[in-house]
Amino acid sequence: MYGKIIFLILLAVLIQYLIRLWSFLGYYKDVIYHHAPGPCRTLYEEDGSEDLYVLKNGLAFITSGYYLAKGKVKLFDFNDPRHGVEDLPILGIDAVPNFMAHTHGISVWEQPETGVVYLYVLTHPPGQDRIEVFQFDQTKRELKYFKSITDPLFRSMNDLVLIDIDKFYITQFFWFKNPYLVYMEIYLFLKYGEVLFFDGMKARSVASSLHQPNGINVSPDKSLVYVAEFGGQQITVFKRNKDDSLDVIQTVPVDSGVDNIEVDPISGDLWVGGHPSVGKALEYDANAGKNRTAPSQVLRMKTSKGLITDVIEVYRNNGTEISASTVATHFKGRILIGSVGSQLLLCDAKYID
Numbered sequence: 001m002y003g004k005i006i007f008l009i010l011l012a013v014l015i016q017y018l019i020r021l022w023s024f025l026g027y028y029k030d031v032i033y034h035h036a037p038g039p040c041r042t043l044y045e046e047d048g049s050e051d052l053y054v055l056k057n058g059l060a061f062i063t064s065g066y067y068l069a070k071g072k073v074k075l076f077d078f079n080d081p082r083h084g085v086e087d088l089p090i091l092g093i094d095a096v097p098n099f100m101a102h103t104h105g106i107s108v109w110e111q112p113e114t115g116v117v118y119l120y121v122l123t124h125p126p127g128q129d130r131i132e133v134f135q136f137d138q139t140k141r142e143l144k145y146f147k148s149i150t151d152p153l154f155r156s157m158n159d160l161v162l163i164d165i166d167k168f169y170i171t172q173f174f175w176f177k178n179p180y181l182v183y184m185e186i187y188l189f190l191k192y193g194e195v196l197f198f199d200g201m202k203a204r205s206v207a208s209s210l211h212q213p214n215g216i217n218v219s220p221d222k223s224l225v226y227v228a229e230f231g232g233q234q235i236t237v238f239k240r241n242k243d244d245s246l247d248v249i250q251t252v253p254v255d256s257g258v259d260n261i262e263v264d265p266i267s268g269d270l271w272v273g274g275h276p277s278v279g280k281a282l283e284y285d286a287n288a289g290k291n292r293t294a295p296s297q298v299l300r301m302k303t304s305k306g307l308i309t310d311v312i313e314v315y316r317n318n319g320t321e322i323s324a325s326t327v328a329t330h331f332k333g334r335i336l337i338g339s340v341g342s343q344l345l346l347c348d349a350k351y352i353d
């Protein structure tokens, strides 16, 4: 009798787990109807464009080389799209070991008084994650290495957003580093992700129990923080308190493995790169980008007073045009879409509502 009851309970738990896994991985979303906001063209095919940041003047910095031992920062000028994408030369790096290893999230701080542009690039050298800081020389179009920032808490970081010079929020995607424990973290749906705040000296946790927090950004007035929970397939909006701690004020489920978030500086709209199938995105990751494709998706989220009021899918593709899209941004009638390990795409923004 008890045996039967225990068996039935275990069966119910197992069935519930399998349904959750099926829904989490999203392999069932295998029929993908392609659509785009307008004509698109590929700016380049290889090494990816995991994250980007656009200055108000239309210059876009792109991190490329997430799968490479040495990544790059590339430059694209929205005002001169025919010029294409160029690699930014970097000066003054003699003494930095494992420089620009597996380049990941990027954020920029423009010093208000001087106009000096500082780039902060998250990298994954062996051991502890590190942020390389550069000064951008706009006339020569080159980067000058400035310094490196790291912290004992930087373990499996994903993206960062600057709110002042050397002060930033940064997401921790996984808790574990050991690959087997990471598998456990994924397949037991453990919500061990965090947001840390780095105050210029050291990091502390300001939000926890997040399900693989990926992209992070702030509202134009910096009062709200947006976090894309890849595993949770939702956007979480936090209010920033005076002491830089965070309180959740909105969660928006979007049924997509959401990745980086860009915020329109005027409208406050969010542009989000995403992965319709989390399972295919994870598989793509494991295979270092070359042989597989994973579907891509771009979401535009309208906001009112910083809160999300509407979600519009502006781009979707099964992975042939762009594989595993991680980021998208809109600038004066054009949309740039980046990917973890392959293409960078430029589309006309004709149909975005």
Ligand SMILES: *[C@@H]1O[C@H](CO)[C@@H](O)[C@H](O)[C@H]1NC(C)=O
Residues within 6 Å of the ligand: 293, 318, 319, 320
């Ligand atoms: C994606 O769609 C294209 C065009 O419809 C098709 O030729 C291709 O085989 C599809 N690829 C995958 C991976 O589904």
